[in-house]
Amino acid sequence: MERADYERLRWRCIRRALLELDITLTRFLDDGFDKLNDEEQLLFAEMADMEDHELWYWLSGKSECDDPRFAPIVAAVRKS
Amino acid sequence: MSIPVLKFDAVIVGAGGAGLRSAIQLSEAGLKTAVLSKVFPTRSHTVAAQGGVAASLGNSEEDHWHWHMYDTVKGSDWLGDQDAIEFMVRKANECVVELEHYGMPFDRTDNGKIYQRPFGGHMSNFGEKPVRRSCAAADRTGHAMLHAMYQRNVKANTQFFVEWMALDLIRDAEGHVVGVTAMEMETGQVVIFHTRATIFATGGAGRIFYSSTNAFINTGDGLGMAARAGIPLEDMEFWQFHPTGVAGAGVLITEGVRGEGGILRNSSKERFMERYAPNAKDLASRDVVSRAMTTEINEGRGCGVNKDYVLLDITHLDPNTIMKRLPGIREIGLQFAGVDCIKEPLPVVPTCHYQMGGIPTHYSGRVVVPQDGNPNTIVPGFYAAGECACASVHGANRLGTNSLLDLLVFGKSAGDSAVEDLKAGKAHRELPQDAAEKSLSRVSALDNRKGGANVHETRLAMQRTMQNHAGVFRFGDLLKSGVDKILDVEKAARQLEIKDKSMAWNTARTEALEMENLIEVAKATMLSAEARKESRGAHVRDDAPDTPEFPNGRNDAEWLKHTLFNPVDNTISYKPVNMQPLTVETIALKTRSY
Numbered sequence: 317m318e319r320a321d322y323e324r325l326r327w328r329c330i331r332r333a334l335l336e337l338d339i340t341l342t343r344f345l346d347d348g349f350d351k352l353n354d355e356e357q358l359l360f361a362e363m364a365d366m367e368d369h370e371l372w373y374w375l376s377g378k379s380e381c382d383d384p385r386f387a388p389i390v391a392a393v394r395k396s
Numbered sequence: 397m398s399i400p401v402l403k404f405d406a407v408i409v410g411a412g413g414a415g416l417r418s419a420i421q422l423s424e425a426g427l428k429t430a431v432l433s434k435v436f437p438t439r440s441h442t443v444a445a446q447g448g449v450a451a452s453l454g455n456s457e458e459d460h461w462h463w464h465m466y467d468t469v470k471g472s473d474w475l476g477d478q479d480a481i482e483f484m485v486r487k488a489n490e491c492v493v494e495l496e497h498y499g500m501p502f503d504r505t506d507n508g509k510i511y512q513r514p515f516g517g518h519m520s521n522f523g524e525k526p527v528r529r530s531c532a533a534a535d536r537t538g539h540a541m542l543h544a545m546y547q548r549n550v551k552a553n554t555q556f557f558v559e560w561m562a563l564d565l566i567r568d569a570e571g572h573v574v575g576v577t578a579m580e581m582e583t584g585q586v587v588i589f590h591t592r593a594t595i596f597a598t599g600g601a602g603r604i605f606y607s608s609t610n611a612f613i614n615t616g617d618g619l620g621m622a623a624r625a626g627i628p629l630e631d632m633e634f635w636q637f638h639p640t641g642v643a644g645a646g647v648l649i650t651e652g653v654r655g656e657g658g659i660l661r662n663s664s665k666e667r668f669m670e671r672y673a674p675n676a677k678d679l680a681s682r683d684v685v686s687r688a689m690t691t692e693i694n695e696g697r698g699c700g701v702n703k704d705y706v707l708l709d710i711t712h713l714d715p716n717t718i719m720k721r722l723p724g725i726r727e728i729g730l731q732f733a734g735v736d737c738i739k740e741p742l743p744v745v746p747t748c749h750y751q752m753g754g755i756p757t758h759y760s761g762r763v764v765v766p767q768d769g770n771p772n773t774i775v776p777g778f779y780a781a782g783e784c785a786c787a788s789v790h791g792a793n794r795l796g797t798n799s800l801l802d803l804l805v806f807g808k809s810a811g812d813s814a815v816e817d818l819k820a821g822k823a824h825r826e827l828p829q830d831a832a833e834k835s836l837s838r839v840s841a842l843d844n845r846k847g848g849a850n851v852h853e854t855r856l857a858m859q860r861t862m863q864n865h866a867g868v869f870r871f872g873d874l875l876k877s878g879v880d881k882i883l884d885v886e887k888a889a890r891q892l893e894i895k896d897k898s899m900a901w902n903t904a905r906t907e908a909l910e911m912e913n914l915i916e917v918a919k920a921t922m923l924s925a926e927a928r929k930e931s932r933g934a935h936v937r938d939d940a941p942d943t944p945e946f947p948n949g950r951n952d953a954e955w956l957k958h959t960l961f962n963p964v965d966n967t968i969s970y971k972p973v974n975m976q977p978l979t980v981e982t983i984a985l986k987t988r989s990y
Contacts, residue, residue, distance in 0.1 A: 319898070319901075320898075320900045320901050323898075323900070323901035323902070323903055324581075324582070324901045326901075326903055327559070327581065327901065327903050327906070328435075330612055330903070331434060331435050331439075331611070331612055331613045332435075332439060332611060332612075332613075333435075333438075333439045333440060333441055333442075333443035333444055333539075333611060333613075334443065334444050334611060335444070335608075335609060335610065335611045335612070335645075335646060335647060336647055336731075336732075338611050338612040338613075339645055339647070339731075339732060340731065342612075367438070367539075368439060368443055368539075369443070369536060369539060376724070376727050376731065377727060378724065378727075
């Protein structure tokens with residue numbers, strides 16, 4: 317991912333509406349994002365555009381990720 | 397250096413609840429309105445508000461605005477201005493109904509009215525018994541509110557500048573506010589927004605504390621900009637805390653955990669609440685529990701390497717009970733403390749939640765400062781609303797569900813006042829020659845400084861200083877040493893260095909600029925807290941205890957007054973609390989007890 321694209325994604329991960337997401341996504345960017353391949357990184361960026369509550373429900377396991385495209389990314393974030 | 401100038405009738409900084417509400421008033425009045433936001437509007441921290449919005453609609457049982465007013469004055473420990481409080485509670489119904497008309501999906505009763513539920517501190521008949529006053533949209537009230545107001549703004553042609561950070565307030569030689577400077581994050585370009593009205597709705601600054609429930613975005617940008625422009629900050633010693641946030645993360649652990657049998661323990665595994673509240677123990681009130689936790693930590697009985705937290709133990713509970721009655725707690729422990737609470741206790745610490753003080757405003761939303769003997773002289777062209785402002789309706793402590801009400805009522809009020817002032821025909825005042833000078837030199841200093849302070853380390857030093865010296869329970873000697881420490885941190889914060897010098901999407905630079913705002917708030921908080929020698933509401937001092945002469949440690953004879961911290965020379969002055977409501981009799985002083 318180009319520097320500017322990564323930094324834009326970073327800003328959109330470290331400044332969320334919910335503290336839970338700030339912490340979870342920052343942690344993943346620092347330790348996990350690099351391990352994704354190019355396609356997965358783009359999927360992560362797409363997922364990060366979701367509304368905060370829906371995304372937090374997936375990442376906290378409160379609700380099942382119902383989009384199979386994102387399921388491996390959700391699993392990777394939950395593991396980080 | 398010439399920089400672009402964008403001309404608007406009004407600019408609103410912040411796109412949370414207060415900002416969006418005020419923007420509706422301006423745009424629907426046909427004024428050319430810009431809203432600047434660091435993030436997409438529906439990602440503002442208002443989204444996190446769950447509890448609801450207070451309004452005495454009386455849909456579920458009899459209610460009256462006067463009762464709501466009484467509860468709010470009492471909640472504020474009589475530091476709230478009674479004219480502003482009457483204004484707010486009387487506007488509540490209108491604002492909630494408007495929101496409903498904007499499409500807000502409130503929960504409903506069987507007969508189709510807005511459903512209302514009880515909430516702590518809201519009572520009927522002047523404190524007699526709990527009343528159902530909170531209007532909610534499931535557990536997503538803030539989220540639903542923001543979406544409804546954002547749509548309304550889109551319809552009204554409000555112009556959004558998303559992922560822009562406001563840098564500085566622009567005042568001319570006569571002190572009029574004539575706009576702001578701001579940076580577009582995508583390009584790093586600094587731009588002047590030249591306006592006739594400037595409204596700050598930037599939210600709180602809870603990130604000054606090490607443990608905070610606030611999202612990372614709450615960096616007090618409006619307060620920092622106001623302080624740099626010489627506007628004093630009001631009642632900054634008053635911050636609301638929750639007893640149990642996950643240590644190091646701030647994520648809230650619901651009080652229901654103690655309700656289900658959770659036990660607080662110190663480093664010796666002692667159930668220390670038995671010493672502080674022999675009967676209620678871990679179920680004692682919020683302030684008693686917070687005070688006990690702080691005392692344990694201050695006296696060296698905290699846990700961990702820094703001995704800076706205590707433990708919340710539920711390992712004795714049946715795992716099925718935990719999973720059934722406390723859903724989500726295990727996940728929170730695993731994700732934010734790395735602890736499985738079924739097997740190990742959770743590290744917890746009193747955690748900052750809400751800022752009662754802020755930029756001083758009249759209830760019309762106009763910013764006011766002391767000048768020529770008048771403590772409430774209007775700053776022409778400048779308005780503020782929501783958590784960044786201090787109207788003051790929350791005084792020394794805020795009631796739950798009054799924060800969403802605050803941002804609706806005062807967001808609208810600030811918008812209305814700006815419309816009124818602009819319709820009076822005031823033209824754009826001339827921009828000062830050096831309008832962007834301050835901002836450009838701050839940015840340039842960050843870009844060029846070598847050997848300066850690290851942003852992350854400076855922020856951490858500030859947060860630890862605030863947590864340890866001006867936390868939920870305060871000690872005179874710690875406040876005194878806290879003043880010296882925070883002034884030292886301020887020196888570092890004035891000399892920040894960043895490694896990344898890129899123009900586009902330089903998050904390091906943005907975080908450094910945020911830090912320059914945070915330190916203004918931290919300093920105002922520490923110095924204001926040190927100066928107030930009584931206990932009142934959320935400001936509780938060990939050396940101002942509960943005595944027959946001063947119940948709850950409150951000393952009205954000396955301290956029934958608002959603090960004004962002057963950031964220019966770090967001095968403090970005071971102004972009277974307005975005890976005169978708009979139409980009813982004063983709610984007389986009495987001891988606050990529930």
